[in-house]
Amino acid sequence: MMNASEAEATALKCLTWLIAHDDLRGIFMGASGLSEDDLRSRLGEPEFLGAVLDFLLMDDAWVVQCCDAQQMPYEAIQEARVALPGGQNVNWT
Numbered sequence: 001m002m003n004a005s006e007a008e009a010t011a012l013k014c015l016t017w018l019i020a021h022d023d024l025r026g027i028f029m030g031a032s033g034l035s036e037d038d039l040r041s042r043l044g045e046p047e048f049l050g051a052v053l054d055f056l057l058m059d060d061a062w063v064v065q066c067c068d069a070q071q072m073p074y075e076a077i078q079e080a081r082v083a084l085p086g087g088q089n090v091n092w093t
Contacts, residue, residue: 002076004046007083010076011049014056017066024062028055050084053077 002010019025019039029039032051042048056062056077067074081087 002079002083004083007080008046008049010072010080011053011084012043013070013072014066014077014080015043015049015052017069018052018056028052031055047085050081050086053081053084053087057081 018028028034029036032055034042056066063074063077066072067076
C-alpha cells in the first residue's frame with residue numbers, strides 16, 4: 001500500500017506523462033476546465049493530483065501507456081489514487 005507522499009510522486013509522474021501528450025492534455029484540460037496557469041498553480045494539491053489519476057483511470061489504454069512509459073506496474077495508478085484524498089470512497093458500481 002502506498003503512503004500519501006508516494007502517491008503524490010506517482011501522480012506527478014502521471015501528470016508529466018499526460019502533459020507531454022498534446023492530444024490527451026487537450027482532452028484533460030477541456031474536461032477539467034483548467035487553464036495552463038491553473039494547472040501550474042495546482043500541481044502540489046493532493047486533490048488535484050487525485051483528479052489527474054481519476055482522468056487516466058477512465059481508459060485502460062491510458063493506464064497501460066502511462067505505466068509503460070514510466071516503468072510502473074499497471075496497478076500503481078489505482079494504488080496511488082486510493083492513497084490520495086477522495087480515493088478511499090470510490091464506488092465502481
